[in-house]
Amino acid sequence: MTDLAPSRVHIVPMSPAAIDRVRQLESFALALPQVSIGTDHVFHAGVYARTIKVPAGVMITGVLIKIPTLLIVQGDAIVHVEDGPLELRGYNVLPAGAGRKQAFVALTDTQLTMIFATDALDVDTAERAFTDELDKLMTRRERATCQA
Secondary structure, eight states: OOOOOOOOBOOOOHHHHHHHHHHHHHHHTTSOOOOOOOOEEEEETTTEEEEEEOOOEEEEEOBBBOSSSEEEEEEOEEETTTTTTEEESSSSEEEOSBBOOEEEESSSSSSEEEEEEEESHHHHHHHHHHOSSSGGGOOOGGGSSSSO
């Protein structure tokens, strides 16, 4: 029998104050030069995965996520979570709660993959399932909320 080790890090839902701090950072970052970051999408077996590749030295902010997901972080990055900054190194698979809006600073080239179960068969439907901030998604904007 295989024993599954519990994850050492779990990204919990964020308080309104913590979310507001990320929104303030996002507003500040919009005035800085922007970096275009593409999104790769995969649908398979009732699961949707979306991956972005964040270059070293780039800070991004995400949308408010309204459902629980898995988040895979490959690379070295600092992520703003409820309790403040969290440094991640290497390969991390993190259970992540609903009600979170994060900021990431990539210390090295970093890939972020968010995964969740869904009946969606297209990107639009999947995006509507995880956020109400559709206008802030990189897939829906010409300019991403990324700062070099």
